[in-house]
Amino acid sequence: MKTEHVMIGVSIAAALATLPSIALASASNAALAGIDITEAPRVTQTVDTRVVSTLGNTHLSLLDNVTSIGAVADSAPMNHMQLVLQRSAKRTAALNQLIAAQHDSSSSKFHQWLTPAEFGQAFGLADADISAVTSWLTSQGFKVNGVLPNKMQIDFSGTAGQVRQAFHTQENHYTVNHESHIANAGDISMPTALRDVVVGVAGLNDFRPKPLHQQPQTAQFDGSSQRFKIQQSPKANASIAGGPKPLVNFQGGVRGFVPYDMQTIYNTSPLYNSGLTGKGITIALVEDQDMDVSDWPNFVSQFGLGGYGGTFNQSQPLLSPDTGNCTDPGGNNPGGESIEAVLDAEYSTAIAPGANIWVATCNDAGSTNFFGGVFTAASNLINGTSRPNIISASYGYGEGFTDAASKTAIDLMWAQADAEGISVFVSSGDSGSNPSFNGSIINGVPAIDANSFGSSANNTAVGGSDTADVLDGTSSKYFNTALNPVYGSAKSYVPEITWNQSCGNTRAAKDLVNVSALQFCKNALIYDPNGDYVTSESGSGGASSVVAKPSWQRIVHGAAKDQSRDLPDVSLFAGSYGGYSWVILCTGNYPCTANFTSPVVLEGGTSLSSPMFAGIQALIDQGLSSAGGSVDQGNAAPTLYELARNEYGGPTGSVPSTLAACNADNGAKGTGKCVFHNITDGGNSTQCIELLSQNEVTPDCYFYGTINNFEGFFGPTKVGLTSSNATKYNSTTAAYAAQAGWSAANGLGSVNATNLLSAWKSFNGL
Known part of the structure; x- marks a missing residue:
């Protein structure tokens, strides 16, 4: 830069x-x-x-x-x-x-x-x-x-x-x-x-907001099972502490997705074959700590991405003229690097292997601004002389934790980026209906909130999905048993549900014991009286209490009938129920080796979803530019909603046949011609608590029981599920259920990248 x-x-x-x-x-x-x-x-x-x-x-x-x-x-x-x-x-x-x-x-x-x-x-x-x-x-x-x-x-x-x-x-x-x-x-x-x-x-x-990734795990590959056996949580600057115990003990190990799998599921491979790899497009990933710069070439080499011509740069974006507000936060070493930065850099490259990747870092300690180094890095890029085409920000905190001046500054920043043509993607959050509790349990504040960093009308918020094959018992239909030369196994698009690791997961409750989520949670109290498995981990979504609904968010079937900017806009894979499926990282402490002879780091969260969608946008940008259009698109959301209206229908009147045809449950054959995979099963209503010993009050939580001695707090703790009605819990009040069209659980759903480019070109008259 x-x-x-x-x-x-x-x-x-x-x-x-x-x-x-x-x-x-x-x-x-x-x-x-x-x-x-x-x-x-x-x-x-x-x-x-x-x-x-x-x-x-x-x-x-x-x-x-x-x-x-x-x-x-x-x-x-x-x-x-x-x-x-x-x-x-x-x-x-x-x-x-x-x-x-x-x-x-x-x-x-x-x-x-x-x-x-x-x-x-x-x-x-x-x-x-x-x-x-x-x-x-x-x-x-x-x-x-x-x-x-x-x-x-x-x-x-x-x-x-x-x-x-x-x-x-x-x-x-x-x-x-x-x-x-x-x-x-x-x-x-x-x-x-x-x-x-x-x-x-x-x-x-x-x-300060937290990075929106799961607690990373280290795992060793088992060639006989073609699975990974989790060993421990990395201690080196994982950024997320604590977290629930693993809900399910998978006897044969867990699954590690690689770039090939994400490319196959979201159908980016045909674009590479036509020369569209993100070449010439710059994706900036805004961070508050460095990564070990040896990680990225290791990742590219391990997963066969070296022939696409992508580039990598890590530096501090300074203003012209420079205010001195951005200094190097450090961490360019195995013991001090940011797992967040590694995840962002590697999986934007996984989707756009020919793109220019900028890891833009500023030190939190150099600023008392609410969003610290992340905000400073983004603001400096947008106001600088050398600007990216795309920005991905994988951090967040609820609007309830954000003062008015900081929220205004965030929204001003993303509006400026939009007017300059920069496409901004922000993770919606990792703790269900309140994004402020990644790695902990929603408590002591309203259980319904929205990510203040992503609730602007000028950015695209990316939520989290899960593949449905594990709960459905259909993995052999969608994944090969043996890994291919670049360690992938996906055969095609895989049906998706909302990523939700709590007992509020309706699909898990149905597939595992054929009961409602509420009953599933009540049953869990019998086996989990101390709340060891209580969690709020889930893709986040919900209504802003600050930002008004933009006109483009009203035009699609399922749009919430409110006056608020609602999140998310779209979703991509973020994690799985029970912690079975992850993506593989190559880090400084755990570099990738041929055939995974040494341990690797497994990761997930909407911090994965946002940079992957940024990668998809890089492919779109190059494709539109190659067809004679602008290389920059500004905020992607208005166009995404217009394209979704064509498949899902408008907010009123009859719906087209494509609403049902594009249901994610239909799998690859059913959705092969669709731009969007409409995720209609699951939801992100997760667990919430009230610490009675602390005289806490947690609004928007439907309490179904108590747990004992929770995390060192002696005495009973009330436990519930996030709900818009604290006295009633069903599919209407759960915060929030997936549904046909747009939903606060998964937005418009995920995308078929190849079909998205074709539709976008047509929309732009190319």
């Missing part, structure tokens, strides 16, 4: 002088033709620090019921906070209108993308308003590190004492879910003269 290093001073003149050095918006850009971007400054009063107003929802409301364990010292550094700015209603409407036109094939603005500078000039704040805000920050003793090219964020640093004085809020220490955090105790206040142009400050708390 090419970056330009220019130091920014603290003065207003210096901060604003950097902007003209990045070519400002040109009237020649067809995207901006006819859009009135003129705007008078909105800061019209003298900035008086004695006249202040409170900015609502600028602290985490969940802390209102948590007792502080002490104030943060005034001298404590608060680095690289971001003042998130508020554009005018006029410019907000103009941006929304433009993005809609950029996705409308009948518009003259179709696929006319912006640069960061053009975006800032047209849809950011006026220079005079930025000057007024930056002057005030400087007057309060803060160091202004820079104004982002989008003119919507000001990067600044200071101390907790300066935050207290300038924003009239105290930074405190808290303990939440056994973790130590800092956060502002109340909403911030600032001069009334600036109120209309400021949303708030991102970086006043350090509640």
